[in-house]
Structures are given as C-alpha cells and as structure tokens.
Amino acid sequence: MKQVILVNGALKLPRGKLAAQVAHASLGSFLLTSKSAQREWLGDGMPKVVLHCESEADLLQFESRAANSKLPVALVRDAGHTVVEAGTVTCLGIGPADDSAIDELTGELKLVK
C-alpha cells in the first residue's frame, strides 16, 4: 500500500507552502479511503511519495484517471490568501491503495527533489 501526492511544478511553490499543500492532499485523500485500506496503510507506516507534474492540466488529467480507476483522490485548490491566486490547483493526492494500482497510473512520474 502507498499514497502518492502529485505536485503542480509550474507554480514553483516555496518549501513551506508546498509542504502544507502536500499535507492537505494527503489527508484529504486518506479521508476518502475505506477504513480497512486506511488501517492497512497505517500499519505499513503510511508510505507516501511526492511526484512532479508539469501543470494544472496534468493534475486534472490524473484526477480523472484515478477516479475512473476507483481510487481515492483529492484535488487541492489553494484558498489563495498568501502565495498563489485563489482556486489555483496545487496538488493531487491519490490513495492509499495497492502499489500496483498506484504505479499503473503514476509510474512514469519523477520524484520531487
């Protein structure tokens, strides 16, 4: 089991802002996951991987693919009080779910360094 969080790399968010948005996506997607999958993932040490996407359009595409695959998925739009415009898509959380289901969808993406 694992969870991935896809980041809108076009925004070049500052470190702290990025971390908060990733945490938002992580918790949002977790809360949409079945209790049994939650428990299994928590027991595994809740593995998370943060992946780079080029644009908002990419994130929206992954959102619809994940939804088609019946995976828990949470798109994060920033409230826009500080760094970016209100409604900007910053991150997409997918899972926790089986590694294979996640990899089939996002296996080509690179880690955020």
Place this chain on the structure above:
Amino acid sequence: MKQVILVNGALKLPRGKLAAQVAHASLGSFLLTSKSAQREWLGDGMPKVVLHCESEADLLQFESRAANSKLPVALVRDAGHTVVEAGTVTCLGIGPADDSAIDELTGELKLVK
C-alpha cells in the same frame, strides 16, 4: 482551530522529502485528535502552518511542552531508507487545536519559506 508542523531545519531536507515528512506529521497528529476536534478543524478547511525549528533538540522540547499542554502531538522519525540516517527526527505535528493553545506554544516560531 489550526495545526502546526515544526520542521527540523538543521537537516536541510530536499523539497519533496520535506513535504512527505510534513504530511506524515500532519496525519499522525490528526489521528491522535478527538473526533469532535477533527470535525471542527475539517469544517474550517484544515488550516496548517509549517514552522521552522533549529534542531532536533528543539523539536523534542516542543514535543514535551505540547504533551504537557495535553495537545495532540506526533513526532516523526525518518525510516532512513533514502536521504537521512534512520531514526532522525524530521518533524513534529501539533494539533489541530484551538488557535490560542497553539500560539501560546509556538507563536514565536517563523514560517518555513
């Protein structure tokens, strides 16, 4: 209501790694929070703030202060597969809890930029 995540700034973690550790702390502390406080914070849009600490020693001190104040608190030690040594303290999640209780404890800390 808000949640803060304190970061061990001495580690100078890469962006993606930092974001994953912050998400870990955020979810860990959330899961230790009462259902009623969880609901209230979720209803508020789950505000989160990522704050800078100088060292592991600082994080441990905030952990014990938060515990003394009966706040939910989750210390994250990295499994050490990749970037840092196993057992390194990377982050500390506190709350969600009332803004005033959080600010009393961490109001002096600066945002991670």
